[in-house]
Every structure is written in C-alpha cells, then in structure tokens.
Amino acid sequence: MPVETNAFKHVSYLWDQEEADRLAGDEVALLIYRSNLLGADLRLTNYGGGNTSCKVTDTDPLTGKAVEIMWVKGSGGDLGTLKKSGLAALYVDRLRSLQQIYRGIAYEDEMVELFNHCIFDLQSKAPSIDTPLHGFLPFKHIDHLHPDAAIAIAAAKDGKRITAELFGGTIGWVDWQKPGFDLGLQLRSCLDENPGIRGIMLGSHGLFTWGDTAYESYINTLEVVEQCAAYLEENYSKKGPVFAGQKIQSPGSEIRLKQVAEIAPILRGFCSSEKHMVGHFTDDARVLEFINSNDLKRLAPLGTSCPDHFLRTKISPLVLDLTAEEDLSDSAALKARLEPAFEAYRTMYKQYYEDCKHDNSPPVRDPNPVIILYPGIGLFSFSKDKQTARVAAEFYINAINVMKGAEAISSYTALPRQEAFNIEYWLLEEAKLQRMPKPKALSGKIALVTGSAGGIGKAIARKFIEEGAVVVINDNDESRLQIADAKFKADYGADSYVTTPLDVTNADEIDRAFQKACVSFGGVDIVVNCAGISISKSIQDHTEKDWDLLYTILVKGQFLITQAAVAIMRKQNIGGDILNIVSKNGLVSGPNNSGYGSAKAAQLHLSRLNAAELGPDKIRVNTVNPDAVISDSKIWEGSWAEGRAKAYGITVAELPAFYASRTLLNEIILPVDIANACFVFIGGMLNKSTGNVLNVDGGIAPAFLR
Structure with missing residues (x-):
C-alpha cells in the first residue's frame, strides 16, 4: 500500500x-x-x-x-x-x-x-x-x-x-x-x-x-x-563547520550582480577562444558556502567523482584569484590580470590530455574551463548554449553536495585522473558527440534586439532563436513585453531568451538591459537597433517636439545602444555585429517626411561612421533598409498610417496594396523578410562584410545605391 x-x-x-x-x-x-x-x-x-x-x-x-x-x-x-x-x-x-x-x-x-x-x-x-x-x-x-x-x-x-x-x-x-x-x-x-x-x-x-x-x-x-x-x-554537526568554515563573507546581492556584469564578458571572451560560448551565473547558497570556505583551494582542484558530473563540468574548475569587492571597471587591467590564469588552465588541461591519452584517443578538445568560481561572488559556467551551461552549473552544485557529504562522514575522494580521462575521451562518448546534430549558424551567439516585443523586432528575435542564438527581448511597452514573454516561452523555452524593459533614450534602462545580457548569458555578440517611431507631417505642421522625439529615439537611441554594445564587445574581444534597421526613407525623398526621413538618413550615415571606426575590433556594422512593413507594426497603428495615406491621397486600408504596387516586384514586405535579411549578414556567409546596406523594399528604383 x-x-x-x-x-x-x-x-x-x-x-x-x-x-x-x-x-x-x-x-x-x-x-x-x-x-x-x-x-x-x-x-x-x-x-x-x-x-x-x-x-x-x-x-x-x-x-x-x-x-x-x-x-x-x-x-x-x-x-x-x-x-x-x-x-x-x-x-x-x-x-x-x-x-x-x-x-x-x-x-x-x-x-x-x-x-x-x-x-x-x-x-x-x-x-x-x-x-x-x-x-x-x-x-x-x-x-x-x-x-x-x-x-x-x-x-x-x-x-x-x-x-x-x-x-x-x-x-x-x-x-x-x-x-x-x-x-x-x-x-x-x-x-x-x-x-x-x-x-x-x-x-x-x-x-x-x-x-x-x-x-x-x-x-x-x-x-x-x-x-x-x-x-x-x-x-x-559532528565534524564541525562545513568545508572547515567560512574564510570570507559575500557582499550583498546588488554588489555581486554588479561584479558579475563587469567580469562576465571578459570571462566569456577567454572561454570563447576556440568557439563562441554562452554563459550562466548562479550565486546559489550552496555555491557561496563552498567558494567562501577554507577548503575551497584543497577540494576544487580534486575535481568531481561521478562520471555524469565531470562529463559536464570538465576535470576541475578555474578558481579566480580576485576579491569580491575590488574595482573591476578597468577592463584592460582585469584582462591582463586574468589571462595568465586562463593560460595556466589551458596548459593544465592539455597536459592532462598528454599524460592520459591512448593511441586511439580522440583529439584534445577545447581546453578552456567550463566552470569558473569567483570567491564571494558565485559560479560561472560556459558552454555551447544556455541550457548546457545551466545544466553544467547544476552538475557542479551536485558535485559540491557530494564533497560536502563525503567530508562530513569521512574525506572526499575524486576519481583518479586516468579513470576520469578514460570516461571523458571514451570512444563511445566520442561517437555519441559525433552523432549530435551540427550546430546551428548562430549557436553560441547572444543577441539584443531593441523593440523586440512586436513587429520587425519580434520577427528578428524569433529568427535568431530558431538559428541557435539566445536573445534579450525588450520593449518600452510593458504589456506588450509580457505578451511576448509568454509567447517566446511557449514557442522556444526559457533557456532561449530573457526579457527586460528598455527605452532606448534612457541611459539607466540601457545599462540595465546590457547588464541583463551579461548576467544571463555572459555578454553580447549581435545588437539590432530596431526600436523606432514614425511621424508623418508637412513641414508646416511639424513641431519642434516632433523633431526632437524622432531624433532622440532614432538617432540618439541608435548611438547610445551601439555605444553600450561596443563596450561589452571590446571586453569579450571576439568581434561582433551591429545591425541597424533604417528605412528606404533614408535614401528616398518623399512628401510630408522631413523629420522622419532626415533622421533615417542620419541613422544610415551613423552606421557607415561606426563601421569605419569599429573595423579594427572585428565589429561589423551593417544596415537593412525596409519599406512599408505594416504587419504587426505598432508604428502603423496610429497617426503614421493616417499621415502616409493622406500624403498619397488614399485610405489607410489601401496602404498595403499601394505600397506593393509601387515596387518592382509588386510584393508586400513582411517582418520575416527583414528578419531574413538580418540573418544574411550574421549567418556566417558575410563575416567579411561591413558598412553595407541591404534594401528589403520589393524593389524601389530611387532607393538603389549608387
């Protein structure tokens, strides 16, 4: 019973x-x-x-x-x-x-x-x-x-x-x-x-x-x-303090997260020396108890015991020699300080391979650490995607639990390194790895798409996730963001994205959004400036407020987001992509469009300027020019549609057919068309392309680049 x-x-x-x-x-x-x-x-x-x-x-x-x-x-x-x-x-x-x-x-x-x-x-x-x-x-x-x-x-x-x-x-x-x-x-x-x-x-x-x-x-x-x-x-309780007691105390959670946001892109850059990795961070109480203890330096190098654990976490973690509250804002100095530790870890791992390999062993794998412990702060894990990184962290917490229990009743013993190697480089495990599906084009990449709770931005975010990336979904409309959150979770699962409110004109919200990217995933590789606004008025009707709003959101917003993204990309030192969703209106003159069209032209030239400046950092800057993407667009819900219809002497209902009819292909442009164009730039085939413009407008001759 x-x-x-x-x-x-x-x-x-x-x-x-x-x-x-x-x-x-x-x-x-x-x-x-x-x-x-x-x-x-x-x-x-x-x-x-x-x-x-x-x-x-x-x-x-x-x-x-x-x-x-x-x-x-x-x-x-x-x-x-x-x-x-x-x-x-x-x-x-x-x-x-x-x-x-x-x-x-x-x-x-x-x-x-x-x-x-x-x-x-x-x-x-x-x-x-x-x-x-x-x-x-x-x-x-x-x-x-x-x-x-x-x-x-x-x-x-x-x-x-x-x-x-x-x-x-x-x-x-x-x-x-x-x-x-x-x-x-x-x-x-x-x-x-x-x-x-x-x-x-x-x-x-x-x-x-x-x-x-x-x-x-x-x-x-x-x-x-x-x-x-x-x-x-x-x-x-019988053996005394767990892990020989606490050596240090952790600062408060706000300080911990600040430190994580500062250091995560640097750690990710080192761990991505062979291929892009996605990160995960946890400051679980069990992690803090272990990394703050007197026994950390004795137990961490021993590695794990259960094969399931070290297959996910590697033979041992990298323990950072940093204090919890020190200033990490000088990224160049921090990189110089951490680089020897990563080189030492890679050397250790390669020596482990050389000492233990057999005649038929598979080639040595990526020698970078999977688990990184920052005393006082928490545990970072890096792997091919978010789920694998998260699970690796969970497995290391399992290992911590095992070490804690074994030390309480006796003393912990890890597997001998040769036995661990025989599992890690087992030919049957290698065969299992070889049977795994080929990584998708954006596997290991992290993207932030502004205005991604709807319209073009949402289509781009969906495309990126479907191609293997993780995405920071954001919007200045909280209700729209909540709807997108539920939809993305249902379609892709919680490991594929995070959400954050973001007004691209608000410096504090920009900082929080990029901090969310760093804490959640380790950094950012792809930033799409997609958030926008449209105002269609004659020059007489245009107000100074209209003008300032257009230039603040479109031009200043693109500048501020790009500036924040570049700071993180330089920390990672693995290149990156900036994609700017501009408009055919940046090239073509039209009626009742002086504010919007000139702001789009400014966005377009700012893209060229950024491309020229960021090339040495291997950061590519490219532009996609849509036209009349009406489907699921917040812009077209209000006065912009009415203004454009008035300018052309038609009704709002006639706009989609009107815009299609004036193109060479007679096609309506959809959000997914813009998403596909973005993927063209970042999918791997155009890695040596920067400063370019791709028109996705159905073919409008006046917008041809000359």
Whole structure:
C-alpha cells in the first residue's frame, strides 16, 4: 500500500495511486510514470542522468512464443521527460547470451554494437552503455540513479565500510569501474554473493535499487536515498563547520550582480577562444558556502567523482584569484590580470590530455574551463548554449553536495585522473558527440534586439532563436513585453531568451538591459537597433517636439545602444555585429517626411561612421533598409498610417496594396523578410562584410545605391 506522503524528509514522495491505478496492467507505462517522478526530484538524480528499466513478458513476433523483454531508458534523454520513444526494448535472453562471446574487459566496447542484435521493438531508441547493468540483474523493475546523498557515501574514502554499517549489509558494494558490459557482470556477481540485498552502491558513481513492481522499486529507491541523506545530516554537526568554515563573507546581492556584469564578458571572451560560448551565473547558497570556505583551494582542484558530473563540468574548475569587492571597471587591467590564469588552465588541461591519452584517443578538445568560481561572488559556467551551461552549473552544485557529504562522514575522494580521462575521451562518448546534430549558424551567439516585443523586432528575435542564438527581448511597452514573454516561452523555452524593459533614450534602462545580457548569458555578440517611431507631417505642421522625439529615439537611441554594445564587445574581444534597421526613407525623398526621413538618413550615415571606426575590433556594422512593413507594426497603428495615406491621397486600408504596387516586384514586405535579411549578414556567409546596406523594399528604383 502507498506510504504517507510525509514519510520522507530528504526526498519528495510524488506517487499518485489514482494515476498508477489508471496505468495498471501496463508495466511500460508504469516504468515511464516512475521514471518521470524520479526525474522530477533533483535530489534523486541530475538532468539527463540515471536510467530505469522493467522486464515484461511479450509475444515474439517471429515465433509466437512468450519471451522476456526488457524496456530500459535508451541513450541520451532525461528521466523527468522520458517517453516511450526514449526507451530501448531488448530480448533478455539474447542480451544475456552475449556473455558467451565476451572476450574480457579490454574488449567490452565491442559489445555495444551487438546490443542492436538484441532489439525487440524496432522503433527503439539506441541502447545505452548501461543496458547490461539492468540486463544481468533479475529484477522486474530497476532504478539506477545518481543521488547526491548516495554519491557522497560512494565517493567517501571509507564508503564501502560506511555502506555496510549504515544498511546492515542490505546494500551491496561494487568498486569503481567504467560503465559497460563488465560492470553488468560485476553487479550480478555482487548479487550472487549477497542474496537478499535491496540495492548496490557503485563506488564514486551512484546507486542501483529495485523491486518486483514499479511502486516497490520507487519506494525502495526513496527509502535508500532518504537513509543516506539522513545519515549525512546527522554527521554535519559532528565534524564541525562545513568545508572547515567560512574564510570570507559575500557582499550583498546588488554588489555581486554588479561584479558579475563587469567580469562576465571578459570571462566569456577567454572561454570563447576556440568557439563562441554562452554563459550562466548562479550565486546559489550552496555555491557561496563552498567558494567562501577554507577548503575551497584543497577540494576544487580534486575535481568531481561521478562520471555524469565531470562529463559536464570538465576535470576541475578555474578558481579566480580576485576579491569580491575590488574595482573591476578597468577592463584592460582585469584582462591582463586574468589571462595568465586562463593560460595556466589551458596548459593544465592539455597536459592532462598528454599524460592520459591512448593511441586511439580522440583529439584534445577545447581546453578552456567550463566552470569558473569567483570567491564571494558565485559560479560561472560556459558552454555551447544556455541550457548546457545551466545544466553544467547544476552538475557542479551536485558535485559540491557530494564533497560536502563525503567530508562530513569521512574525506572526499575524486576519481583518479586516468579513470576520469578514460570516461571523458571514451570512444563511445566520442561517437555519441559525433552523432549530435551540427550546430546551428548562430549557436553560441547572444543577441539584443531593441523593440523586440512586436513587429520587425519580434520577427528578428524569433529568427535568431530558431538559428541557435539566445536573445534579450525588450520593449518600452510593458504589456506588450509580457505578451511576448509568454509567447517566446511557449514557442522556444526559457533557456532561449530573457526579457527586460528598455527605452532606448534612457541611459539607466540601457545599462540595465546590457547588464541583463551579461548576467544571463555572459555578454553580447549581435545588437539590432530596431526600436523606432514614425511621424508623418508637412513641414508646416511639424513641431519642434516632433523633431526632437524622432531624433532622440532614432538617432540618439541608435548611438547610445551601439555605444553600450561596443563596450561589452571590446571586453569579450571576439568581434561582433551591429545591425541597424533604417528605412528606404533614408535614401528616398518623399512628401510630408522631413523629420522622419532626415533622421533615417542620419541613422544610415551613423552606421557607415561606426563601421569605419569599429573595423579594427572585428565589429561589423551593417544596415537593412525596409519599406512599408505594416504587419504587426505598432508604428502603423496610429497617426503614421493616417499621415502616409493622406500624403498619397488614399485610405489607410489601401496602404498595403499601394505600397506593393509601387515596387518592382509588386510584393508586400513582411517582418520575416527583414528578419531574413538580418540573418544574411550574421549567418556566417558575410563575416567579411561591413558598412553595407541591404534594401528589403520589393524593389524601389530611387532607393538603389549608387
């Protein structure tokens, strides 16, 4: 019967018996349900880590006979979001029969391809390296997880003894061994030698638990992890201050974020020496406890223990030799101060590779750190995209939890570097990396598009996200920004963007917007000046207020945004792109348009001036000239449309057709057309183009550049 929901203090009991009853009789559905519950609690397993299985009786489609089939989480994926399409289904007897041709641990990698000969469901996900770990155990339902509390014991110097004493011999122990066919045999041997045990602890790695039903396996897992966590909590107070006590105190959050905004672009620039990286920052309380402690310098270089951890975080972090409250405003001096630390890290990593490599090892990978610790401030992580950077930070927090627990009950032991290398540069891991989709054109890039809650700006932001970038969405209209926030979250997910209010004429809001870019992503690579306003009046009707408003938003706004962007791009020292959305009106004279048209001409020439100045910084400045983009445009909602219709002697409703008819292509221009033009400049094919203008107006001869 289900236990009381309050029976657990250190893990979450999420089982819903009504939902389980609805799935009764479908063991695979119950496997997925159990997996999703386990994956929903990060105290039980980390993102993408662990695997679960169940064994069922099914009919062999070739013989019509009843056979035992194992459904197990396939390669990749995450327990919290696991679906049936993420499972592999294999004949249990075929999988176990592979032992007859197994040639020993030196050849175990060759067994992975043979797993495919054991497939039952031809729609299966590719079987993972952990498949035999489930296959050689006889239980109907099995959970293999990486709970911090269990790994803390598994990574402790006295882990084997502690496990035996804590569980009274009901949890077995298998020393560290790389996952694979041989480890599956080791698990079976452990069970044979210890009949009746309820689980097995894997040294430095994780936990195996099981049950005859999905519910029994779930409860067994929770009870074992709960007992591990309670044991750690009991011992924290016994050993004295955690991590030998606090060496320093963190300043307030406002100061921390100011420091982050100052240093993040510099760190990102160093970490992007081989390819553009996206950053993540956290000052989680567990991070601050660790980085402010007396034991930081002793423990950080040891690296992590669980393979899932260091595959995401690299062998060890870079610890910055900076105080929390020092002045970071002199970026040149800060870069000069930090550069030796990055060079030392790269040298260390390359030496680690040289010391540990095998004849057939893949080439050395990017030697830059993934995790950077700034004592008193927090943790930075850098990776190919925001999600991967965020998850890397989460994994390092898992590692901190493990170190804290292991130190409380004994002393922490990391994997030997050779063992860590054998996992990191494992040929099977390399093959998995090679199978990953090719990066999108804007992967690793960070963009800020002004006025991106609607119209042209929103279309540009969407295009950039779809091509792999992360984007700072902003607008001076709070309600419009909220609507855009909900839409972008639904379409792309929270790791693809952040939002911030932004009035391009307000210096404080500009500073906050770029600080948001630096804190959220590490800096900025692409800035699109798209925010605008239109006023259409005859010269007699034009007021000084109209004139000032046009020039303040269009010209001064473009100047201020570009100025702020360039400061960050120079800190990063990896180039960048400024794109200015101007107008055909910057080139073509028309009626009732003196203020708007001249401001657009100023924007156009300012683009040329900036391109000439910023070339040495590898910052490209280019212009897109739209015309009459009416769809989803705030500008066209009011007096501008009425003014243009009046100027041409037509009605507002006739404007789209009128504008199309006067073009060479007779086409209506849409926001997505402007977005595509922007992508042309930054998508990789025009990296040596600056100071150029691309007209997207359907073809208007007077706007041809001569």
